[in-house]
Amino acid sequence: MxxxxxxxxxxxxxxxxxxxxxxxxxxxxxxxxxxxxxxxxxxxxxxxxxxxxxxxxxxxxxxxxxxxxxxxxxxxxxxxxxxxxxxxxxxxxxxxxxxxxxxxxxxxxxxxxxxxxxxxxxxAGGGFGGASADGDGAGDDGEPLRFGDLEVDTEGMEVRKGGAPVSLTPTEMRLLLEFSSAPGTVLSRDRLLERVWDYGWGGDTRVVDVHVQRLRAKIGQDRLETVRGFGYKLKG
Missing domain, CATH: 3.40.50.2300 (Response regulator)
Known part of the structure; x- marks a missing residue:
């Protein structure tokens, strides 16, 4: 190695x-x-x-x-x-x-x-076992997940918005994949810290908030919804 x-x-x-x-x-x-x-x-x-x-x-x-x-x-x-x-x-x-x-x-x-x-x-270079729950989403057949004009290819680890490629950092990609695995479900900041940042001991939720803002700027401000007092969710 x-x-x-x-x-x-x-x-x-x-x-x-x-x-x-x-x-x-x-x-x-x-x-x-x-x-x-x-x-x-x-x-x-x-x-x-x-x-x-x-x-x-x-x-x-x-x-x-x-x-x-x-x-x-x-x-x-x-x-x-x-x-x-x-x-x-x-x-x-x-x-x-x-x-x-x-x-x-x-x-x-x-x-x-x-x-x-x-x-x-x-x-971020590996596969991801999530599936979309909305009508446009893909199942387990390897097809990209679709949320409106947002397309997430979990096998090729690529994201497109309106057909145009979106450049994400590995952390932003992991964050989007976490949301894509449970569209419409509110994910708490603590869960995101644990699943994306690997903070088993807790952490500063500002890390989550700033990365969500960065991700919104790339995939669309209205795609990630803030649920005040609880967290964020991906809109289908």
Missing amino acids: AETHVLFVEDDDVIREATQLALERDGFVVTAVPDGLEALERFRATPPDIALLDVMVPGMDGVSLCRRIRDESTVPVIMLSARADSIDVVLGLEAGADDYVTKPFDGAVLMARIRAVLRRFDN
Whole structure:
């Protein structure tokens, strides 16, 4: 099995070196850099399997770097923030990050988040055992699921809206597949955290809310309905 390459961007020397050692002890290959501009160069020269980006780094801040990476790639991104500031968290997620971890972080928590994100990325290339419940939906014959002008090919892992392809990150795809498996059913934020983000210990529901907003922007604002106080559901 190929080793997992991590691009780690952190300007604090102590944190960068300690985290790099911890990641390497856990079997990762790490490229650790102190600023965003160098990180973008390294990213383009040798694309990593996952990127860990601190929000506050010189040259190019982590949020801007995340946007640049997302313009070029669907590689998983985890933002690292020195504070649980709503602005930092939401800006990072809106920029395209898959998850975030607040510093100071426990090494085991960071490793768990990394592995969970990588599993989502790997699984996005596999099949999905869902079936549409509305009249247009496909059964188990391999045909795409259809929800109005939205078409979800769960075997080819492709999405089309009005016949045009829709580009989704692996996390967005997993989120859409979860909704597609139970159209018309309200899915709670906690269920989505568990099923999509693999948070067996609970998590920040802002991660769900921001990703739902990102998904709506791509598949149609009216396709995912908010059920206040309960969660979201996919409209057929």
